Amino acid sequence: MRTITYREAIREAIAEEMRRDQRIFILGEDIAGYGGTYGVTKGLIEEFGDKRVKDTPLAEEVIIGTAIGSALGGLRPIAELMTENFSLLASDQIVNSLAKFHYMFGGQPKLPVVIRMPGGGGAQRGAQHSQMLETMFAHVPGLRVVLPATPYDAKGMLKAALRQDDPVLFLEHELLYNVKGEVPEPNEEYTVPLDRGIVRREGRDVTLVTFSRMVHITMQAAEDLAKEGIDAEVIDLRSVRPLDLDLVLDSIRKTNRAVVAEEGWKYYGTGQGIAAVIYEHGFDWLDAPVGHVAGKDVPMPYSKPLERAALPGRAEVIAAVKAIVPAPASVR
Amino acid sequence: MAIREARGATLAGLNREQLREMHYKMVLLRRFEEKAAEEYTLGKIGGFLHLYIGQEANGVGAFSALQPEDYVLSAYREHGYAILKGIEPKAVMAELFGKATGCSKGKGGSMHMWSNEHHLLGGQAIVGAQLVMTAGVGFAIQYQGEQRIALALFGDGAVDEGAFHESMNLAALWKLPVVFLCENNQYSMGMAVTKAWSVPTLEPRAAAYGVPYRRVDGMNLLEVRDAVREARERAVRGEGPTLIESLTYRFRGHSMADPAYYRTREEEKLWKTTRDPIALFEERLKGEGLLTDDEIRATNERVDREVEEIARFAEESPFPEPDELYTDVMVSGAGAIAWRTKPSTPKE
Numbered sequence: 001m002r003t004i005t006y007r008e009a010i011r012e013a014i015a016e017e018m019r020r021d022q023r024i025f026i027l028g029e030d031i032a033g034y035g036g037t038y039g040v041t042k043g044l045i046e047e048f049g050d051k052r053v054k055d056t057p058l059a060e061e062v063i064i065g066t067a068i069g070s071a072l073g074g075l076r077p078i079a080e081l082m083t084e085n086f087s088l089l090a091s092d093q094i095v096n097s098l099a100k101f102h103y104m105f106g107g108q109p110k111l112p113v114v115i116r117m118p119g120g121g122g123a124q125r126g127a128q129h130s131q132m133l134e135t136m137f138a139h140v141p142g143l144r145v146v147l148p149a150t151p152y153d154a155k156g157m158l159k160a161a162l163r164q165d166d167p168v169l170f171l172e173h174e175l176l177y178n179v180k181g182e183v184p185e186p187n188e189e190y191t192v193p194l195d196r197g198i199v200r201r202e203g204r205d206v207t208l209v210t211f212s213r214m215v216h217i218t219m220q221a222a223e224d225l226a227k228e229g230i231d232a233e234v235i236d237l238r239s240v241r242p243l244d245l246d247l248v249l250d251s252i253r254k255t256n257r258a259v260v261a262e263e264g265w266k267y268y269g270t271g272q273g274i275a276a277v278i279y280e281h282g283f284d285w286l287d288a289p290v291g292h293v294a295g296k297d298v299p300m301p302y303s304k305p306l307e308r309a310a311l312p313g314r315a316e317v318i319a320a321v322k323a324i325v326p327a328p329a330s331v332r
Numbered sequence: 333m334a335i336r337e338a339r340g341a342t343l344a345g346l347n348r349e350q351l352r353e354m355h356y357k358m359v360l361l362r363r364f365e366e367k368a369a370e371e372y373t374l375g376k377i378g379g380f381l382h383l384y385i386g387q388e389a390n391g392v393g394a395f396s397a398l399q400p401e402d403y404v405l406s407a408y409r410e411h412g413y414a415i416l417k418g419i420e421p422k423a424v425m426a427e428l429f430g431k432a433t434g435c436s437k438g439k440g441g442s443m444h445m446w447s448n449e450h451h452l453l454g455g456q457a458i459v460g461a462q463l464v465m466t467a468g469v470g471f472a473i474q475y476q477g478e479q480r481i482a483l484a485l486f487g488d489g490a491v492d493e494g495a496f497h498e499s500m501n502l503a504a505l506w507k508l509p510v511v512f513l514c515e516n517n518q519y520s521m522g523m524a525v526t527k528a529w530s531v532p533t534l535e536p537r538a539a540a541y542g543v544p545y546r547r548v549d550g551m552n553l554l555e556v557r558d559a560v561r562e563a564r565e566r567a568v569r570g571e572g573p574t575l576i577e578s579l580t581y582r583f584r585g586h587s588m589a590d591p592a593y594y595r596t597r598e599e600e601k602l603w604k605t606t607r608d609p610i611a612l613f614e615e616r617l618k619g620e621g622l623l624t625d626d627e628i629r630a631t632n633e634r635v636d637r638e639v640e641e642i643a644r645f646a647e648e649s650p651f652p653e654p655d656e657l658y659t660d661v662m663v664s665g666a667g668a669i670a671w672r673t674k675p676s677t678p679k680e
Contacts, residue, residue, distance in 0.1 A: 025475065051475065056502070057498070057501060057502060057505070059498040059501070059502065061464055061494060061495055061498050062464040062467055062495070062498035062499055062501075062502050064464070065461070065463070065464020065465045065467060065468055065495070065498075065499070066464065066465075066467050066468035066471055066502065067468060068464075068465050068468055069405075069464070069465035069466060069467060069468020069469040069470070069471065069472065069482075070468040070469070070471050070472040070475070071468075071472075072403075072453050072465065072468070072469055072472070073403070073468065073469045073470075073471070073472020073473060073475075073476070073482075074472055074476060075471075075472045075475060075476075077468075092458055092461065093461065093464065093465075096458045096461065097456075097458075097461060097465065101454070102660055102661070102662060102663060103439060103660050103661050104436065104439055104440050104444050105436045105439075105440055105444060105445075105446035105454055106434070106435070106436040106437030106438075106439050106440065106446065106660065107437065107659065107660035108436070108446050108447070108448045109446065109448070109453070109454075110663050141661050141667070141668070142661055142662060144662075144666065164663075164664060165663040165664070166662045166663050166664050166666065195666060195670035196670070239670070241668060242666050242667060242668055242669055242670035243668060243669050243670065244670050244672070245669045245670070245671065246670075246671055246672035246673050247672070277669065
């Protein structure tokens with residue numbers, strides 16, 4: 001397989017699906033001539049023209065409203081929001097319209113809307129440009145919320161999102177765009193399910209449950225732990241709504257221990273929600289409390305050392321594991 | 333006055349049958365709402381109930397200028413729109429009762445009516461939300477090269493929302509085939525429009541986006557109809573949106589819970605006694621020799637019978653089955669947890 005970046009993988013998915021289905025179009029701020037703030041949509045305007053690659057004014061509410069309305073009118077929109085932080089300006093449309101219409105109107109309207117947006121911290125972009133907000137949307141019935149961590153998954157999940165009829169919030173991480181990974185050749189068609197996690201590393205001592213960029217940090221932590229004789233299993237959830245809970249529980253039945261690792265804030269969020277369902281459905285298999293590694297409970301500071309301190313890192317994952325896993329008799 | 337028996341007698345290009353049908357519809361909307369108010373006080377209808385009484389000329393006038401394939405998106409004062417767009421009044425009343433036979437299967441309620449078949453794309457309980465979606469529906473029409481429009485109905489309160497600005501700008505920028513019809517009933521709940529708007533009419537706002545503007549008497553059915561017809565033609569020609577401001581008045585409170593202390597009884601009385609859109613239309617038709625008192629009486633009796641039947645249907649319809657609680661959350665049936673060991677449904 002060839003190796004391409006996360007950015008290129010997403011671009012390929014968009015282009016391939018737009019070639020396949022004339023109903024698909026993309027709209028957002030600076031996605032045409034500029035090529036997208038993070039360069040994801042570069043070149044699409046040349047192939048598909050300005051009818052299907054629509055630059056919009058700086059107006060998030062009408063971007064998402066237009067996506068929803070166009071779906072009601074028979075199209076399959078991809079809306080790009082410049083960052084996840086700006087989704088708050090469109091959150092009324094996402095929460096009150098997109099998530100509710102199918103149910104509220106008795107199953108009549110379908111809303112095949114995909115909203116792409118990058119989030120996350122680590123690039124010194126400050127408090128208003130560094131948030132992980134998947135928690136807010138994963139809380140809401142009626143939405144799918146996915147956070148692919150690899151180029152392979154980004155391409156396969158975006159293609160899958162564009163071939164089904166439920167609204168999907170497709171949350172990218174701005175520090176993943178340059179990450180490279182193996183992806184099949186363009187002529188090799190594949191999709192990745194929107195509701196299935198994957199075991200990234202098999203292990204027997206502890207289950208590390210994570211998603212998005214934290215997958216990579218957690219994998220590094222697992223390798224470090226292996227050197228100390230602790231064999232960690234790493235689960236990349238890929239989707240937080242719906243949650244592939246059986247995959248997590250199957251692993252915990254084997255390891256009897258779990259740590260949830262996420263970049264977002266610790267309290268009342270995705271990680272605590274996952275820990276709660278582990279307790280609810282897997283309590284009998286646990287030999288220790290569920291560990292939780294998360295972002296610090298502060299707005300993201302700008303200053304580099306402070307930002308580094310606010311973000312969860314490899315050392316914190318290792319410490320959380322060691323807190324619940326007995327020290328091995330001897331380092332192998 | 334003698335009836336003009338000549339077959340060709342018309343008013344505003346409408347024949348006698350068409351005009352009488354419009355009159356019937358206004359009476360139906362009024363009586364439907366009066367019946368809904370009765371049922372609400374009897375506890376048959378819950379939640380909020382926003383009545384359209386007083387504003388009937390807007391809906392009947394506007395919808396008479398539409399084609400069946402046109403889309404309509406509206407706010408929450410929408411029972412009349414649902415009926416005018418073609419949904420059976422029984423299904424609208426049943427929705428108010430929360431019954432399985434309602435047009436949204438009893439899950440929407442007074443503020444959330446829908447029909448794929450009739451292209452009624454819902455009532456919104458978030459003020460102004462329909463405006464941004466109307467732009468999107470307009471885009472889909474334009475993208476697919478269809479000869480139809482999207483009509484957004486909203487009140488004076490929606491103008492205060494940012495959604496109004498974003499939608500007007502985009503619709504004008506992309507020349508979308510949409511019509512914005514503001515039914516300015518002069519109060520957003522208790523807030524007088526004179527206290528909420530920095531300018532007295534929508535004319536300067538329309539001008540700010542380069543959008544054609546027309547102000548009409550919202551108590552005059554034919555005037556509303558003419559404005560919407562003209563705006564529809566412009567939209568279909570590809571010339572973009574029009575903003576119509578229709579000055580009207582709701583005869584009841586904002587909802588059933590509102591005693592309307594923010595306006596005087598004298599003001600209400602003046603509108604009800606001199607500006608009632610049904611009475612005005614009747615006088616006009618009678619004056620033109622196109623309608624008689626006997627016909628008005630017959631229409632009233634017919635509507636009374638129909639509304640009783642509509643309410644009986646709603647009353648006798650079943651409530652949704654318990655399983656409906658978890659039905660249609662998502663098209664795929666997905667819920668919060670994608671069980672591998674259990675059926676993947678929202679049920680825990």
